[in-house]
Amino acid sequence: MDSTGGFAELKFRDPQRGKALAAEAARLARAIGRDPIALMHVCGSHEQAIARFGLRASFPPEVDLIMGPGCPVCVTDQPEVDEAVALAMSGVRVATYGDMLRVPGTAQSLGDAQAEGARVDVVYSFSQAMDLARSTRDEVVFFATGFETTAVATAAAILDPDRPANLSILSAHKYILPAMEIVAEVPGTRIEGFLGAGHAATITGWGLFEPFARKYGRPVVIAGFEPLDILAALVKLLELVQDGRAEVANMYPRCVTKEGNRRAQEQLWRVFETTGGEWRGIAYVPDGNLRIREEFAAADARRRFAIDTSAQRSAAPAALVKECLCGAILSGLAAPHDCPLFGKECVPDRPVGACMVSSEGACKIWYQYGGRPDLTALPALQESAG
Amino acid sequence: MNTTARLTPRTTILDERITMKYGAGGRAMRALIEGVFVAGAAEAPGDGIAIGLAAMDDGAAIRIGDRWLVVTTDSHVIHPVFFPGGDIGRLAVSGTVNDLAMMGATEVLALTCGVILEEGFALEDLRRIQASLAATCREAGTTVVTGDTKVMGRGELDGIVLNTTGIALTDRVVPDAGLRPGDRLLLTGTVGDHGMAVMASRHGLDFGGELRSDVAPLNGLIRLALAAGGADLVAMKDPTRGGLASALHEMATKSGVGILLDEAAVPVTSEVRAAAELLGIEPLHVANEGKAVIGVRPEAAGRVLAALRGHPLGRDATVIGTCLTELPGSVLLDTGFGRRLLAEPEGEPLPRIC
Numbered sequence: 001m002d003s004t005g006g007f008a009e010l011k012f013r014d015p016q017r018g019k020a021l022a023a024e025a026a027r028l029a030r031a032i033g034r035d036p037i038a039l040m041h042v043c044g045s046h047e048q049a050i051a052r053f054g055l056r057a058s059f060p061p062e063v064d065l066i067m068g069p070g071c072p073v074c075v076t077d078q079p080e081v082d083e084a085v086a087l088a089m090s091g092v093r094v095a096t097y098g099d100m101l102r103v104p105g106t107a108q109s110l111g112d113a114q115a116e117g118a119r120v121d122v123v124y125s126f127s128q129a130m131d132l133a134r135s136t137r138d139e140v141v142f143f144a145t146g147f148e149t150t151a152v153a154t155a156a157a158i159l160d161p162d163r164p165a166n167l168s169i170l171s172a173h174k175y176i177l178p179a180m181e182i183v184a185e186v187p188g189t190r191i192e193g194f195l196g197a198g199h200a201a202t203i204t205g206w207g208l209f210e211p212f213a214r215k216y217g218r219p220v221v222i223a224g225f226e227p228l229d230i231l232a233a234l235v236k237l238l239e240l241v242q243d244g245r246a247e248v249a250n251m252y253p254r255c256v257t258k259e260g261n262r263r264a265q266e267q268l269w270r271v272f273e274t275t276g277g278e279w280r281g282i283a284y285v286p287d288g289n290l291r292i293r294e295e296f297a298a299a300d301a302r303r304r305f306a307i308d309t310s311a312q313r314s315a316a317p318a319a320l321v322k323e324c325l326c327g328a329i330l331s332g333l334a335a336p337h338d339c340p341l342f343g344k345e346c347v348p349d350r351p352v353g354a355c356m357v358s359s360e361g362a363c364k365i366w367y368q369y370g371g372r373p374d375l376t377a378l379p380a381l382q383e384s385a386g
Numbered sequence: 387m388n389t390t391a392r393l394t395p396r397t398t399i400l401d402e403r404i405t406m407k408y409g410a411g412g413r414a415m416r417a418l419i420e421g422v423f424v425a426g427a428a429e430a431p432g433d434g435i436a437i438g439l440a441a442m443d444d445g446a447a448i449r450i451g452d453r454w455l456v457v458t459t460d461s462h463v464i465h466p467v468f469f470p471g472g473d474i475g476r477l478a479v480s481g482t483v484n485d486l487a488m489m490g491a492t493e494v495l496a497l498t499c500g501v502i503l504e505e506g507f508a509l510e511d512l513r514r515i516q517a518s519l520a521a522t523c524r525e526a527g528t529t530v531v532t533g534d535t536k537v538m539g540r541g542e543l544d545g546i547v548l549n550t551t552g553i554a555l556t557d558r559v560v561p562d563a564g565l566r567p568g569d570r571l572l573l574t575g576t577v578g579d580h581g582m583a584v585m586a587s588r589h590g591l592d593f594g595g596e597l598r599s600d601v602a603p604l605n606g607l608i609r610l611a612l613a614a615g616g617a618d619l620v621a622m623k624d625p626t627r628g629g630l631a632s633a634l635h636e637m638a639t640k641s642g643v644g645i646l647l648d649e650a651a652v653p654v655t656s657e658v659r660a661a662a663e664l665l666g667i668e669p670l671h672v673a674n675e676g677k678a679v680i681g682v683r684p685e686a687a688g689r690v691l692a693a694l695r696g697h698p699l700g701r702d703a704t705v706i707g708t709c710l711t712e713l714p715g716s717v718l719l720d721t722g723f724g725r726r727l728l729a730e731p732e733g734e735p736l737p738r739i740c
Contacts, residue, residue: 015650015722022723054724227723349407349414359666369726 012226021231022058028238029060038190039237040183040332042068042176043197044360045225051369053227059234064190066332069179070197072146072172073099073358074330075279080172081105082312084143087170087305088118093136094170095121095129096143099358102351107315110143126157133167140164141301145172148200151290152264155271158292158299170301173290175274176200177212182285183332184216191332193237196222198229198252203268205260206250217246224252271296280354281327320345326353329362336363343367410627413730416442416636437489437559444485444624445552447559454559456491458482459551467511467545469587471579471599472675474548475519480675481626482552483526483603488562488622488678490612491554492605494528500549501533505540515546526603528552560612564620565641567711570687572680574607574694575600575702577630578658581672586661597657600676607697611680614693621681628731629671633679634707634717635730641681644713647728649721653702670719671731681709 029037037060041047047067050056059065069075082105088094094110101111101122114120119138123129126142133140144154151173157163180194196209201222209220219240223233233251240247250256270293277289292300301307323341328334336342336355346352348364355361400421407414424440436454437447445458462478472480483494499519503512523529530550579600586597604624612619621641625633630652638645654662654669662669676699682690687705694700710718717728 013722018723051726053721054719054726057724057726227721231723349401368729 012224012228014228018058018227018231021228021235022060025063025231025235025238026060028235028242029062032062032238032242035062036064036190037062037192037238037241038064038066039193039195039234039241040066040068040191041070041195041197041223042180042183043070043195043200044072044074044358044362044365045199046070046195046197046223046230047362047365048360049225049227049230051365054369055227055230058231060238063234063238065195065234066191067329067335067362068183068194068332069279069282069330070176071330071355071358071360071362072150072174073097073103074326074354074361075174075179075282076100076103076145076172076354077278077280078104078106079278079309079313080170081109082107082309083302083307084110084141084170085113085118085312086307086309087141087301088113088120089116089311090305090308091119091138092301092305093119093121093132093138093140094143095123095132095140097124097145098122099360100143100145102357103354104321104352104357106309106312108312126153130157130160130162130164130167133164137166139305140167141170141305142167143170143172145174147174147176147197148203148268151175151272152203152261152268155267158271158296159267163299165298168299168301168304169292171272171290171292173272174279175288175290177204177208178274178285178288179279179282180212181216182283182288184212184218186331191218193219193221193241195230195233195237196220196248198222198224198256201250201252201256201260203261203264205258205265206248206256207258208260209248213246213248219246219249221249222252222256224255279330281330283331320352324353326355326363329355336366339363410731413635415627437561441561441563443562444488445491447489450555452557454491454556456486456489456554456556456559457551458485458489459549460485461547461549463544463547464584465544466584466587467515469599470583470597472601473515473518474546475515475517476522477601477675478548478550479519479522479526479528480601480603482550483528483605484624484626484675484678486552486554487603487605487608488560488624489556490558490560490608490622491556492609492612493556494526494552494554494605496531496553497523497528498549498551499530499533500535502536502538502543502547502549504538504543504545507545512546515548519548522603526605558617560619560622561640562621562623562637563640565637565643565681565709566620567643567709568684569620569643569681569709570684570705571634571637571645571647571707571709572682572687572691572694572703573630573652573706574604574678574680574700575676576653576655576658577625577674577677578654578662578669578672580675581629582658582661582667582669584673585665585667591661591665597661600674602676602699604676604678604699607694607699608678610693610697610700611678611690615680615682615686615690618683618686619680619690620683623679625674625677625679627673629669629673630679631668631670631717631728632731634728635715637679637681638709638717639715641709642714644710644715645707645717646710647707647717647719649719651704651706653704670728679706 129142272290274287297303325339355363434449583597583599694703719728
């Protein structure tokens, strides 16, 4: 056992290499000569890593790395939550990931429904939902969320011949590329380039982003999730911005290929097709949602049940919700500390908006990691800890 | 920079019902103790109580002649009762002995032990727990002098609850609020071992390596530190529930200093790190039962560190941080890549690990 040096031993976590990359990013940012240089990432896991390692403090001051709509739980809109609540209140057992429990619907969350006696089960994986369905004769609905990566798992489960007949899926799965297009199409957008989500690209392949980069004239750099992955991707993105090259670069080659995982893609598109839908706080995103194809109607909760959400929708939303800035935060127009509720009325225990619910939500992450104070003025560690 | 900004929001509002987070050793638990027990406490009968409930320290200190009687109590529930590296008996003795030691009281006069058992609990298990309890007492140089036994119905509690109260005399009480800017913080060894071992054992997770609880009585180790540090040893805290993060927050808040923590300096075994990565849990938030954070004046850091390293339980002792004038009440984490505030854990990563 090495109890003293293990931290730096982990690959992609060498602070010295981090400092070198940060210096290179600073040099590029100065060379570009604009302030701010607005970049966007579209992945909650990137925000997690950035906050966890305090990376923003090592970004060039000119760089404004904005959190995009990268939290699938957060962008799950009220009507979708309302459907799950309506199902639960009608006596169906609803299984879902823990994060979804407290995402507010129009009037209620699944957690509220649970408190009123509806049977809502928190599961950690689809296979746990399968086990649950096997253990009961009741109808079980898995309320499924997530981007391509999790959608593939749902697709595989739907294709699984052993899937219990009493288990169906309420899909709130999302597809990230159309949301990036929405962001890029916003008139006067400041975003000059994107960091692409490494794990989604593992499935889709980085080639998927090439037409996007060309069409919108903005580079995309696929990034992994370790601190050095992110810093290296930032350097690459700044290089492409500097050179005005609207290309795709893959800075996560240990996992991502140009073609992606063909088999997973086949499963994904065999089960799902894209459809338009509202994303919380963003907009109507054409082709942004994944719905189950008719061939698998028996597995589709929306076809299996007549879901009546009128009781949910007729209720008045809570007063606080009007002040919530989730929408602006998800679309990159505001940061959590711009919200009057952040850390006060809205905390992880009592979330007002979805961004404070999910472990990938910007507000929850900022709350967990203490926000983004200006820490540059403090004494250096070497001087004081000696 | 503006150091008065409220960077880490504080929860002070209590819910109408008790949830698990109120037992997790973090902010919520402190709010509960402050809002219910401290606020509603009876007045002290005399002026002999130097450190009482309101101080919310590891224990209380009562003036007896020219010395201090330190008293503390702790209830222990843990699932599973037997875990890699220890059991509830060892935990019950260590927890109380360590709370006394953190006040500077390393000569433990005696312990009491209250046992509440669930109907159906195996006698053989009880004997094993008692044997472990006695062995740990020997290690700490103390014994149980009185006790109490109750049995509750099946399902009314989870197997066994142990409560221990400890008393000790000392010439000098070390509070947990004695830090000032410039002071160094020492950690006596690796963090996260206890919580991770219990979690892995509870959930049947196999991480390929060996995860063992660090549960141990620390009074022998602390005695050496006190002898080396003297009056320059100014604060101590054992990072139990809520982990190192919670202990440092409490020390920063009570002393009115900021704490700069060097993440790379905090010793974590590779097994704990791997398990923490896999479970998405920060080792800094995971409970320890055989470690101490010790605050010393800067000039004493070297000699206290040397004393700690001379004891088997302090082999991996190291300097992990420094106290700052800036950001009073906050813990600033230097990750090697950048800085961020270390938030206090809201609840436990998983319930009930000590």
